[in-house]
Ligand code: 5GP
């Protein structure tokens with residue numbers, strides 16, 4: 244994988260450029276993809292953004308979101324396949340391995356185009372990309388897209404809409420500027436974005452105060468009835484069945500953030516949310532300090548992510564998955580018991 248700096252002097256030559264993000268994109272995946280989209284468009288590129296799946300409705304306000312293709316929707320899928328065949332540059336944003344693009348993986352692997360990675364997850368499959376930048380110290384892919392634009396000499400292309408998109412991802416991926424990845428550079432970047440006249444209060448409202456009543460009721464139900472705490476292992480688990488998801492009419496994005504609530508309890512070092520979805524079980528893991536959930540998710544749940552935030556999958560039933568989770572916790576008892 245060659246450094247992305249080698250592309251800087253080619254940026255002014257318009258190309259068919261496609262941007263792909265990970266399945267069930269979050270604020271950072273969508274924000275970085277749309278930020279890059281609005282940047283490349285200003286340089287005359289013919290740009291298309293594709294999401295492997297649908298996304299949370301609280302992202303739909305973002306400028307350009309309405310033209311993002313959903314690969315799982317029939318009409319969009321036909322268009323996306325056409326676009327991919329003609330693409331010259333394929334930007335892969337906010338994921339480290341192509342299987343994070345779900346059904347797109349086999350198609351992307353076969354494309355003869357130039358593949359460019361911009362990502363901050365651990366252990367990227369760099370052999371799958373000709374160019375790229377992978378930096379696990381970065382707060383967000385949005386910060387990396389910002390760096391890419393600035394370092395390529397196009398600071399003047401950071402307008403209000405680019406700034407809105409990039410702000411969204413850096414804000415969501417840093418837990419609203421709270422996690423340890425929130426460096427002085429992040430704050431300098433945000434100051435710069437703020438100078439582009441973004442309304443940051445409105446963005447926080449769009450993201451965090453944009454749910455329907457059922458989601459809040461569901462949260463209450465989960466905290467009251469589904470939260471299991473092991474004080475011995477400083478671990479909290481919420482496991483939710485498909486029936487419960489249906490009962491509360493929970494949609495994509497509605498479970499985001501719920502895993503963090505258990506950190507409100509003193510001493511908790513590891514929080515897990517296990518959700519039974521259509522056809523598979525998705526796991527979210529969050530940790531404090533040294534406990535590495537990227538390693539944990541990789542070892543036990545075929546997943547990955549970052550040291551303190553990772554995800555994974557399980558093909559077992561919910562009951563067996565929960566059982567496997569507690570067995571995995573016991574295996575890590577030494578580290579989890581430490582205060
Ligand atoms: P979440 O729990 O919010 O779905 O994901 C937490 C972090 O882990 C995100 O950065 C996400 O991209 C990453 N992640 C989630 N699921 C997986 C997975 O199955 N594989 C890998 N490699 N990363 C994941």
Ligand code: MN
Pocket residue numbers: 271272337363382383384416
């Ligand atoms: Mn990210």
